[in-house]
Amino acid sequence: MTDTGSRAGEVVRGTDGRAVLRFRRVHDEPVADVWSAVTDPDRCARWFGRWSGDGRPGGTVELVLTSDEDGGGAPSTVLVRDCEPPHRLVVDIREGDGEPWELSVTLTPDGGGAVLVFEQVLPDGFSPADAGPGWHWYLDRLAAVLAGAPMPDWEATLAATAPYYRG
Template structure:
């Protein structure tokens, strides 16, 4: 059984945003650690190295991607333990991402915003972020990583529908 996709797409003054959220049974500070400490990020998305700080660039290696890849990541905003905004290097298309952590009923909610460019293939991007957020949940619970095959291509049609039917052809163009 494939996980249910949860993302939504909204228009913004600069284009459109993909938004995904997860509710966690851990405090905001613990979630923040899993989003910012390299030994913890390595357990659900990838490892980073360098001297972090607003305006600085760190090197990020996505260790759960097939074949793996590395990219520079510029830190645009960092307001512990609630808000992190980054821009991934051109190796990934120069994506801009934000993560917002809020208290929620004794636990927390983590919200990922991907500020999409016109060429983003939502049918591929959406399932990828679903996978990584669920991988974060698995890591927090001490479970094995989730399987990407449960997300892609199973969730592609949902995300293509959010995007007005545009699928991976946006990336091929």
């Protein structure tokens, strides 16, 4: 069973008053290694999705989510709003005509390891239950890639985390 305790996301208010789903994960690997796993297209593809394009601030990339469960999907357009290697990445992911998903990753050193803070600004009317289990699973996949561990099972993660995010 997936532990939802310290690895679960929480809803906080951003400085603009909007709801933000925030995850805090501690990794044994150094900041540079976690940064590489998040931003290198080949490493990112192992846990989240493959991207190609201009990854500099103001640039756009095409992202295809990958997983053992579905093998990927249609590409999404990602606008890179901020990129400060190896500590901060802010992007907007747009799928179709909907409101973009505003995402950020911040990395800080923690001894020889790293603290990763992942945030999604929740669009108005969007429930944490609609995103929490998925981000929980993807962040567990990142941890598995970094540690060389088996990938988490989506169905088990969903069953364990969905009640937590429904409140």
